[in-house]
Amino acid sequence: MEKNIVLDIDTILNKEFNIDFKGYSPIEVDTFLDMVVKDYDGFQQLILELKNQIAFLQNANDGLKERVVDLEMKLAQSEENNANQSPVVSNLSQVDILRRIARLEQEVFNRK
Secondary structure (H helix, E strand, O other): OHHHOOOOHHHHHOOOOOOOOOOOOHHHHHHHHHHHHHHHHHHHHHHHHHHHHHHHHHHHHHHHHHHHHHHHHHHHHHHHHHHHHHHHHHHHHHHHHHHHHHHHHHHHHHHO
16 A cells, blocks of 8 residues: 555655746745645554554454354364263153153052
8 A cells, every 4th residue: 555655745845846937836835735745644644543453453353263263162062062961861861751651550550
């Protein structure tokens, strides 16, 4: 972006113009160049602020990317743990159901 900028504040401020017989008014040229210098100064300040903001946002983005990776790893680990525990829970539930059925059958047959 800065590679396209040819002029800077000092170049504009120190520029000398040749005054011809029918040339421009030196006061008018100086006034105009003062406005251009102020604009360039504002542009340089804006560029510096934007560069700082970009750096800040890139650092924040990098931190968030690290957090996403960390959370994805924790999620995968949690899903793996849940997958390993699901059959055990199902087996326990089936064992409990079988025990209940057995008890009910005993009660039914004992009553007869």
